[in-house]
Structures are given as C-alpha cells and as structure tokens.
Amino acid sequence: MTSTPLPTSRAVTASPVVVALDYDNRDKALAFVDRIDPRDCRLKVGKEMFTLFGPQLVRDLQQRGFDIFLDLKFHDIPNTTAHAVKAAADLGVWMVNVHASGGARMMTAAKEALSSFGSDAPLLIAVTVLTSMEASDLQDLGINTSPAEYAERLARLTQQCGLDGVVCSAQEAVRFKRELGKAFKLVTPGIRPLGSAAGDQRRIMTPEEAQLAGVDYMVIGRPVTQSADPAATLKAINASLGKGA
Numbered sequence: 033m034t035s036t037p038l039p040t041s042r043a044v045t046a047s048p049v050v051v052a053l054d055y056d057n058r059d060k061a062l063a064f065v066d067r068i069d070p071r072d073c074r075l076k077v078g079k080e081m082f083t084l085f086g087p088q089l090v091r092d093l094q095q096r097g098f099d100i101f102l103d104l105k106f107h108d109i110p111n112t113t114a115h116a117v118k119a120a121a122d123l124g125v126w127m128v129n130v131h132a133s134g135g136a137r138m139m140t141a142a143k144e145a146l147s148s149f150g151s152d153a154p155l156l157i158a159v160t161v162l163t164s165m166e167a168s169d170l171q172d173l174g175i176n177t178s179p180a181e182y183a184e185r186l187a188r189l190t191q192q193c194g195l196d197g198v199v200c201s202a203q204e205a206v207r208f209k210r211e212l213g214k215a216f217k218l219v220t221p222g223i224r225p226l227g228s229a230a231g232d233q234r235r236i237m238t239p240e241e242a243q244l245a246g247v248d249y250m251v252i253g254r255p256v257t258q259s260a261d262p263a264a265t266l267k268a269i270n271a272s273l274g275k276g277a
C-alpha cells in the first residue's frame with residue numbers, strides 16, 4: 033500500500049533541538065507532545081517507539097505539526113537499505129538515517145532511492161561513531177584510531193556519497209565544520225544540560241557548548257523525557273540557546 037506523505041510543507045522552528053521521543057508508552061509520549069509547540073523542537077522517533085507503535089505514530093506526530101527524524105539507522109545490503117529509505121520518504125519524514133559503516137555502495141543506493149522525491153526528499157544522514165562509544169569500544173572492534181578520527185573518516189565517505197550530513201558527537205563539530213564545510217549537516221546526540229546524568233553516553237556536550245561548536249541539530253532524549261516536567265525542561269533548554277516560540 034502506498035501511503036500519502038504527511039505533511040507536504042515542513043514545520044518551521046528556529047530551534048536546533050530534536051527531542052528523542054524514547055517512551056515505552058504512547059499515551060505518556062503524546063501527553064508530552066500535546067504540551068509542546070512544533071515551533072519549539074522537532075521530534076525523533078527511534079527503534080523503541082517505531083517497533084512498538086509503527087508508522088501510525090509518525091503520522092500522528094506529523095498531524096500535530098512536528099517534523100520527524102526517523103532514527104532507524106538502516107544498516108543492510110544496498111537494495112534493502114534503499115527500499116527502507118524510500119519507505120521512510122513515503123511516510124513524509126523530515127530526516128532519515130543509515131549507518132555509514134554500511135559502506136559507500138549502500139549509502140549511494142540510499143541516496144539514489146530519494147531521487148524521485150525532488151525537493152520533498154527527507155534529509156539523508158549517516159551515523160559515524162555512536163556517541164555512546166569511546167576509544168576502548170573501537171579497540172574491541174579492531175579499530176585503533178580515536179573516535180574523532182574514525183568518525184571523520186566515515187563522515188568524509190558519507191559526504192563523497194552525496195548525503196546531507198552525519199550523526200556525530202558535538203565534540204567533533206568544530207573539526208568537521210572546518211574540514212567538511214558549513215553546508216554539511218551535523219546532528220549530535222549525547223547532549224547533556226549541566227547537571228543531567230550522562231547515562232550510557234560517552235562523548236557529550238552541553239546544549240550551549242554544542243551551539244558554540246556549530247552543530248546544526250542537537251538530539252536530546254532522557255534529560256527532557258525523564259524530567260519531572262518535560263515541557264518546562266524543553267523550554268529552559270531553548271531559552272538557554274536563545275530559541276523557541
């Protein structure tokens with residue numbers, strides 16, 4: 033079945049914040065979403081909520097006016113990845129991603145799958161080195177360079193394949209903007225307002241530091257979703273960045 037893309041015009045927000053909507057409960061997630069304004073942030077739907085609630089959740093959020101980053105980090109053979117990316121574009125999402133470690137042929141196939149969407153195509157970005165990883169995690173995989181160096185190698189490959197940008201750590205942003213140019217989008221999870229727990233994240237920065245480093249979009253999950261008042265926490269983060277409705 034072909035679904036109708038929703039919405040055709042993108043929501044307008046000056047905020048770089050993308051809230052990672054990682055809830056195991058749809059009602060709780062929507063209770064938060066119904067208290068915020070699409071001018072205050074975009075929303076990221078990841079593996080947990082998409083597995084639990086499927087594409088209808090994405091449509092419900094779009095109908096409330098939010099741009100959606102579908103963070104399913106596709107990593108498969110080129111043909112499968114290309115079809116998955118096209119399915120995401122059919123859903124009308126604002127951004128979708130693959131793993132850069134899937135290689136050049138996979139990323140090129142993913143990019144080509146979006147060619148028929150023209151200016152309605154979602155941004156296509158690739159994950160470099162997960163922000164939960166540090167040097168010792170790479171060593172376990174037989175990779176003996178620093179996370180920043182390995183992420184740069186993957187980011188260069190991503191750029192050569194014609195994608196719009198990468199997921200990386202904000203700690204890499206200054207270097208990547210210098211090396212890869214301003215137009216190449218940097219999307220950075222691992223953002224932690226002062227005083228919030230790092231949890232499983234390793235390469236972290238505060239929202240203000242990330243803004244100064246030049247990141248385009250900062251992904252923030254638990255510091256918002258697990259706060260006593262998620263809507264107020266989001267407002268405070270936006271205020272610290274001089275953004276928001």
Ligand SMILES: O=c1ccn([C@@H]2O[C@H](COP(=O)(O)O)[C@@H](O)[C@H]2O)c(=O)[nH]1
Nearest residue numbers: 052078161162163221222251252253254
């Ligand atoms: O390198 C990556 C890629 C994706 N993520 C995702 O971002 C959010 C971060 O949530 P927090 O609660 O703020 O840690 C989460 O959905 C991850 O799947 C990432 O953290 N790092």
